[in-house]
Amino acid sequence: MVSKKKPSQQARRRDGAERPGKPTVKRGKRQEKSKTAAAGAESKPRAKAPTEANAMSSRSGGGTKPMAEPKIEPQPKPKPKTTGVGRSAKAPGAGRAMAAGRVKGLGSDEIAEIFRRFHDIEPEPKGELEHTDPYTLLVAVVLSAQATDAGVNKATRLLFRLADTPAKMVALGEERVRDAIKTIGLYRNKARNVIALSEKLIAEYEGRVPQDRDALETLPGVGRKTANVVMNVAFGQPTMAVDTHVFRVANRIGLSRGQMPLAVEDDLVRLIPPEYGVPAHHWLILHGRYLCKARKPECYRCPIRDLCRFEPKTVHA
Numbered sequence: 001m002v003s004k005k006k007p008s009q010q011a012r013r014r015d016g017a018e019r020p021g022k023p024t025v026k027r028g029k030r031q032e033k034s035k036t037a038a039a040g041a042e043s044k045p046r047a048k049a050p051t052e053a054n055a056m057s058s059r060s061g062g063g064t065k066p067m068a069e070p071k072i073e074p075q076p077k078p079k080p081k082t083t084g085v086g087r088s089a090k091a092p093g094a095g096r097a098m099a100a101g102r103v104k105g106l107g108s109d110e111i112a113e114i115f116r117r118f119h120d121i122e123p124e125p126k127g128e129l130e131h132t133d134p135y136t137l138l139v140a141v142v143l144s145a146q147a148t149d150a151g152v153n154k155a156t157r158l159l160f161r162l163a164d165t166p167a168k169m170v171a172l173g174e175e176r177v178r179d180a181i182k183t184i185g186l187y188r189n190k191a192r193n194v195i196a197l198s199e200k201l202i203a204e205y206e207g208r209v210p211q212d213r214d215a216l217e218t219l220p221g222v223g224r225k226t227a228n229v230v231m232n233v234a235f236g237q238p239t240m241a242v243d244t245h246v247f248r249v250a251n252r253i254g255l256s257r258g259q260m261p262l263a264v265e266d267d268l269v270r271l272i273p274p275e276y277g278v279p280a281h282h283w284l285i286l287h288g289r290y291l292c293k294a295r296k297p298e299c300y301r302c303p304i305r306d307l308c309r310f311e312p313k314t315v316h317a
């Protein structure tokens with residue numbers, strides 16, 4: 001005879017049977033939940049880039065849960081109709097229009113017209129750092145980091161009276177250089193660099209300022225921007241030093257959408273007509289300093305307002 005005795009609770013657990021009062025559906029739910037979480041992690045990229053349509057539906061959905069995400073087929077990017085600029089439209093400092101990603105690149109005829117107008121207004125623009133030759137220009141530019149041109153000029157008027165060649169500067173010594181330039185920021189570090197670069201010019205370049213970028217960038221305190229200024233102003237090369245003014249103005253006008261100075265420099269060097277390659281650097285700096293100001297551009301009196309892509313333009317002071 002077969003015994004009808006019920007198996008003990010321990011035996012039921014050993015055999016994999018569920019305990020009474022703990023229905024299998026609970027464990028199943030937990031397992032499904034963790035599976036869903038894992039699947040969600042794998043399918044994260046789908047949720048990253050909502051289309052405008054589903055972004056709008058989530059804004060107006062009033063908190064209802066979407067049933068399932070529709071599969072989004074990748075769409076081919078539309079080709080730009082103008083020469084444009086090959087950068088992303090997310091540049092900081094690019095203005096409201098740029099932030100909204102609505103700026104179209106300028107056509108080559110518009111770019112030529114912008115620089116033709118700059119040329120008509122100021123055919124031979126000059127920088128504002130006082131200097132008498134490539135060496136004094138180099139020193140002035142090294143001193144100008146995080147300082148105003150006016151502040152640097154005040155300091156160099158005294159410094160260049162004491163020393164205006166590499167040999168005289170080394171003879172003057174770091175301490176006296178420091179004293180002469182102590183009114184400008186970072187003067188200790190800058191004094192050290194002025195002495196070190198002067199020593200290097202004497203040791204490796206017969207006391208002369210080299211004309212090429214690679215050599216310039218080996219000098220203490222000289223980076224790409226300083227090298228570009230020296231190559232442009234002292235040696236007439238079509239370089240573009242991107243400072244805060246050039247960066248802002250280039251992005252506002254629509255000449256570049258670069259997010260970094262080097263990207264802006266590349267765009268400008270590529271797009272500016274060669275006949276304007278040398279003075280363009282000064283035009284953009286002066287335009288940014290006196291008219292297309294950081295906080296409030298003076299669009300109402302801007303000679304290129306009909307070509308500039310920045311919106312909304314200011315209409316009065």
Ligand code: SF4
Binds near residue numbers: 314
């Ligand atoms: S129109 Fe306004 S934003 Fe554009 S370049 Fe002129 S001042 Fe700057």
